[in-house]
Amino acid sequence: MxxxxxxxxxxxxxxxxxxxxxxxxxxxxxxxxxxxxxxxxxxxxxxxxxxxxxxxxxxxxxxxxxxxxxxxxxxxxxxxxxxxxxxxxxxxxxxxxxxxxxxxxxxxxxxxxxxxxxxxxxxxxxxxxxxxxxxxxxxxxxxxxxxxxxxxxxxxxxxxxxxxxxxxxxxxxxxxxxxxxxxxxxxxAQWERKAAPLRGMRVAAQHTTFAYLWGWLGIEQVADLEPRPGTPPSAAHLQRLLEQTRAVPPRAVVVATYQDARGAQWLAERVGSGVPVLQLPSSVTDDGPTATLAGLYDQLLDRLLAVPR
Ligand SMILES: [Zn+2]
The missing domain is CATH 3.40.50.1980 (Nitrogenase molybdenum iron protein domain)
Structure with a gap:
């Protein structure tokens, strides 16, 4: 506290x-x-x-x-x-x-x-x-x-x-x-105009790392790869998610750069054809285009907008 x-x-x-x-x-x-x-x-x-x-x-x-x-x-x-x-x-x-x-x-x-x-x-x-x-x-x-x-x-x-x-x-x-x-x-204001096409996009993601980003952009997280918060994806949990989301698959499976992407890859390969795994930064990096706060947001939007529709 x-x-x-x-x-x-x-x-x-x-x-x-x-x-x-x-x-x-x-x-x-x-x-x-x-x-x-x-x-x-x-x-x-x-x-x-x-x-x-x-x-x-x-x-x-x-x-x-x-x-x-x-x-x-x-x-x-x-x-x-x-x-x-x-x-x-x-x-x-x-x-x-x-x-x-x-x-x-x-x-x-x-x-x-x-x-x-x-x-x-x-x-x-x-x-x-x-x-x-x-x-x-x-x-x-x-x-x-x-x-x-x-x-x-x-x-x-x-x-x-x-x-x-x-x-x-x-x-x-x-x-x-x-x-x-x-x-x-x-x-x-610019980001909101640019990200308008993302509204209503369905994604699966690991943990609640991107929940504020989803809320801001109107993206819906339809599945959490963690069976319990902070617990890595298990085979049984991923199998359940696969069954739950098969009818209306998410458009992408998202993990943070600090998370192990193997669970996300397993799900993405089976849930629908061409569903990509996006490994996104959740913080600014030491160098490169995401080394500033504005660069981080630019990159997040660009990566999400590049997901096939
Ligand atoms: Zn957390």
């Missing part, structure tokens, strides 16, 4: 950080991002910051090893920006406690959870949530980086907090936020 900081604790923390930065105006914030899309967002809003992503797009963000290099990065961080909603519950609390870094403990102003700035779909109260019960997400689906409108809300919240933590660059961050949000709104 997220702990909401008391106003006093929060104000004290901001004041202490403000003093620390005032003493050295040239000091750039060191930012620890749990996932690469949050690192990309901070680079847009505060390019002077030293940003490091704890994970890359090829890794499953539910299951990350708390390696010594991550611990070292957490120790140095002025700010940590993570998803929250228990996505990182299996590894982030361990890094926070072992780092001994008061700036990034739960409730400190330097610890930002993007989930605080948005509403989540599909909450499942009482559904568990320990790393041993699968990726059930009782607080709601945490994969909201694939909704550009929620991304706008997160960006606004992050920009405001960075301004508080780095008052010497407040005006610069404000200008960048205003320019970025205007550009992003324009892109959303």
């Amino acid at each position: 997220l702990r909401i900081p008391s106003d006093r604790f929060f104000a004290r923390g901001v004041a202490a950080l403000t003093l620390a930065f005032a003493a050295n105006a040239a000091h750039a914030l060191t930012v620890f991002a749990c996932e690469p899309h949050w690192a990309a967002l901070v680079r847009e809003l505060a390019p002077h910051a030293q940003v490091r992503s704890a994970t890359h797009a090829g890794q499953d963000p539910h299951h990350i090893e708390a390696r010594p290099s991550l611990l070292a990065a957490m120790r140095q961080a002025d700010v940590a920006l993570c998803t929250g909603a228990s996505l990182e519950v299996g590894w982030l609390p361990m890094l926070q406690s072992r780092s001994g870094n008061g700036r990034v403990q739960a409730g400190a102003p330097g610890m930002l959870m993007a989930a605080e700035f948005v509403s989540l779909i599909d909450p499942r109260p009482g559904a568990g949530g320990s790393p041993f019960e699968g990726d059930v997400h009782p607080e709601g689906n945490p994969h909201f980086q694939l909704d550009p409108k929620r991304m706008l809300s997160v960006a606004e919240g992050v920009a405001k907090r960075l301004q508080q933590l780095d008052p010497a660059r407040r005006d610069d961050i404000q200008r960048r936020w205003e320019a970025w949000s205007a550009d992003w709104r324009g892109r959303i």
Whole structure:
């Protein structure tokens, strides 16, 4: 669960950080991002910051090893920006406690959870949530980086907090936020026009990784390759999906780049002729066309639009 900081604790923390930065105006914030899309967002809003992503797009963000290099990065961080909603519950609390870094403990102003700035779909109260019960997400689906409108809300919240933590660059961050949000709104309108033919498309997919993207674009996920959230596809479950979807097959079977595509391939080969497997990035990559947030969305739309009709 997220702990909401008391106003006093929060104000004290901001004041202490403000003093620390005032003493050295040239000091750039060191930012620890749990996932690469949050690192990309901070680079847009505060390019002077030293940003490091704890994970890359090829890794499953539910299951990350708390390696010594991550611990070292957490120790140095002025700010940590993570998803929250228990996505990182299996590894982030361990890094926070072992780092001994008061700036990034739960409730400190330097610890930002993007989930605080948005509403989540599909909450499942009482559904568990320990790393041993699968990726059930009782607080709601945490994969909201694939909704550009929620991304706008997160960006606004992050920009405001960075301004508080780095008052010497407040005006610069404000200008960048205003320019970025205007550009992003324009892109959303363009993406929505371009993606209109995707409305009503039926897909099978693994996990709820792309649920926000489907919701935004009007795509229908008719089957989940996971028999239970966080459990890899089993032969029996895939056989059931094949029988359920044979009459009206999905147009594509989608997995994230961090997921094993074998179950998707098995289903795609049997469910209908020419049904492709799409292995899509769910976060920004280190290089190539998906190395920026806008590039990630461009790529997702292009790949989906290229599926045969
Ligand atoms: Zn998940």
